[in-house]
Amino acid sequence: MSTLNMNLCWICKKNEIDSREHIFKKSLLGKTKNFYHVPLSEKPIVTIQGPGSNKMKYKANICAVCNNQLTQGFDMAYDKLYVWFKSKIVKPRIKNILTMNLSQVFGENYKSTLEDFYCYCAKSLGCRIIDAGILLPEDFPNPLTKENLRTLSISLCLTRPFGYKGGQVESFVNILGKGDLLGYLQEEGDEVRVLKAIWWENIGFLQISYWLGYKPNALFGNELNDNEVVYKIVNTKMDLKKVMKKMRNIL
Numbered sequence: 001m002s003t004l005n006m007n008l009c010w011i012c013k014k015n016e017i018d019s020r021e022h023i024f025k026k027s028l029l030g031k032t033k034n035f036y037h038v039p040l041s042e043k044p045i046v047t048i049q050g051p052g053s054n055k056m057k058y059k060a061n062i063c064a065v066c067n068n069q070l071t072q073g074f075d076m077a078y079d080k081l082y083v084w085f086k087s088k089i090v091k092p093r094i095k096n097i098l099t100m101n102l103s104q105v106f107g108e109n110y111k112s113t114l115e116d117f118y119c120y121c122a123k124s125l126g127c128r129i130i131d132a133g134i135l136l137p138e139d140f141p142n143p144l145t146k147e148n149l150r151t152l153s154i155s156l157c158l159t160r161p162f163g164y165k166g167g168q169v170e171s172f173v174n175i176l177g178k179g180d181l182l183g184y185l186q187e188e189g190d191e192v193r194v195l196k197a198i199w200w201e202n203i204g205f206l207q208i209s210y211w212l213g214y215k216p217n218a219l220f221g222n223e224l225n226d227n228e229v230v231y232k233i234v235n236t237k238m239d240l241k242k243v244m245k246k247m248r249n250i251l
């Protein structure tokens with residue numbers, strides 16, 4: 001028997017599933033004129049017609065309450081990071097290390113906003129794993145109860161996933177991508193559960209790396225936490241192929 005009731009929202013574990021999480025945040029899709037998506041396997045990059053596109057959503061695995069009402073603060077935290085980042089990365093020449101002051105990005109209450117950002121990431125990763133037909137680990141972070149948030153680490157870095165030529169930089173900033181989901185799996189009868197996982201997403205030059213059950217590999221930046229107010233974003237200069245190879249080696 002599965003410990004996960006497939007008809008119940010994995011977040012609140014109370015309401016029936018009736019809602020689909022966006023693969024990319026809807027606000028990001030709305031802002032971009034042309035957006036591209038690295039599909040969930042290594043297929044060619046595709047153009048997406050609009051934020052409502054079916055290709056932009058996971059299969060339903062959460063409830064509308066969790067998707068729309070309870071997690072709005074999380075979405076806002078993610079938007080704050082994106083807005084700050086976009087204000088910094090507008091020119092072709094990117095500094096080797098970008099310094100990010102958490103209180104400038106997330107505001108005075110940056111500690112709680114950073115927690116909201118982590119909750120957004122937990123929601124996004126949880127929906128991705130379940131979409132693959134895989135069970136979450138027992139200690140997976142819950143964005144509503146905030147339980148086990150520490151099992152997930154996030155790191156930020158700069159990459160050049162698609163390479164770029166000088167004139168294309170402006171449009172490049174609008175390219176969105178998701179990396180492959182990499183994980184250690186354990187069979188449980190007919191089902192499979194993930195024990196540890198690595199995942200990442202690209203918003204133009206920014207890479208947000210997800211480390212479930214791992215501490216971040218410093219190549220992709222240190223753990224984003226509130227121990228210090230200044231976070232250094234390293235520039236890896238890696239393209240997508242290199243990122244994939246490194247991530248697979250880390251796993």
Ligand SMILES: [Zn+2]
Pocket residue numbers: 009010011012013014015062063064065066067
């Ligand atoms: Zn729910």
